[in-house]
Amino acid sequence: MRSFDEILAIAAARKGSTDAVLAGAMRAKPAAELAAIPGDRWLATMARGIFQAGISWTVVEAKWPGIEEAFAGFDVGRVSMMDDAWFDALLADTRVIRSGPKIAAIRDNAAFIRRVDETEGGFARRIADWPTEDYIGLLDWLTKNGSRLGGNTGAYMLRWMGKESFILSQDVVARLVAEGVVDAAPKSKKALQPVQAAFNQWRAESGRSFNEIGRVLAQSIG
Incomplete structure (x- = not known):
């Protein structure tokens, strides 16, 4: 080498x-700056990567303002509690990428973020404090605990948010x-x-x- x-x-x-x-x-970004990022921005960035998988990133970018609005600004508490009526409404909403599995993954990732916030000292703090020397461990944690965050999706999310990656x-x-x-x-x-x-x-x-x-x-x- x-x-x-x-x-x-x-x-x-x-x-x-x-x-x-x-x-x-x-x-x-330094750890303190990462740890200060609110949960809705982590969820929004996850959602962007999930929606971009397999389709034109330009399409997602053009739709993004409507996607943010349709998902209530990616409020973690609200999205984690998404009921069938909201889910079905999103499936019919032309503002979003109308994929049931991807919408479900975003809901599940909201629940993931909320769970870590409530039981592990905070999602942003957990990522901020994760040792750089074990970056692949962080990717594995996201893959196993999140939804559709495997492959390069989780890695892109971390890069866009500012985690050394x-x-x-x-x-x-x-x-x-x-x-x-x-x-x-x-x-x-x-x-x-x-x-x-x-x-x-x-x-x-x-x-x-x-x-x-x-x-x-x-x-x-x-």
Whole structure:
């Protein structure tokens, strides 16, 4: 496995400079800032990822103001208590993506957030305090306790909210394969363990965030 600096040099040679490589990396928020994000924004971001899965993101973006309104601003308490009448109304509401399984997943994730808020010291705080070195453990927790948060959906949610994270895009996986970290896109927590180890090592070497490291890996290929 190459050092981070060696991979950065490959990416910089492709893109013209280190600054050009890192320009698109999203900033990771400090724990205190993450912990202060209210539950409705976590639920809204989950919903956006769920709705975007398998369809055009542009369609979801265009519908988003109506989706926010239809889901009562993603108020966690209200959505977690969604009754059959509201559920059926959403299925007929042209403002939203009218998918029963996706609407049910959003309701279930509201219940998930509410449960963690009530029993585990707060959903936002739990994510904010989760060790970066066990990021794959956080993904596994979301997958097992949430609804439709597996694959890259949970990872995108964390990235958009500001949690330091890596996303296994096609280009990132290609670089990981080239470095001998994995043979193919990892699909299980066990398969993700060498990915976590590699990111931890590159983070320790460089002092850069997972966001920046992932950007470098992707830019070294794509």
